[in-house]
Amino acid sequence: MSTIFTKIINGEIPSYKVAENDDFLAFLDIQPIVKGHLLVIPKKETDYIFDIEEKELGEMMSFAKSVAKKMDKVFDCERIGMTVIGLEVPHAHIHLMPINGIADMDFNKEKLELSKEEMQAIAKSIQEA
Helix, strand or coil, X not given: CCCHHHHHHCCCCCCCEEEECCCEEEEECCCCCCCCCEEEEECCCCCCHHHCCHHHHHHHHHHXXXXXXXXXXXXXCXXXXXXXXXXXXXXXCEEEEXXXXXXXXCCCCCCCCCCHHHHHHHHHHHHHC
């Protein structure tokens, strides 16, 4: 049985893609904590991030870095924060978020409800950065 992320990779579920290559995909979180909250995933389905082969994990971090650099150009923030929790979906993923303080990454906060148009505009601005 494939995960929701594999279904996104395969185009079975729509997403707001920000960046993609043969091995990785970055797309906006549909329940964001902050505007610009996105996920970076490997296209190869692996549950636990520390089970990813070392070379692939390095490439995933490099891909995430390239996405974060684009986010830096788009959002007025102190940093692009990164966290790995790995409990929500059994498919390894990294959360990237524009932040001005550690409280901005509190996963207990109420999720934002952004319109389809807002999500499309955010995705486009990161893609074009």
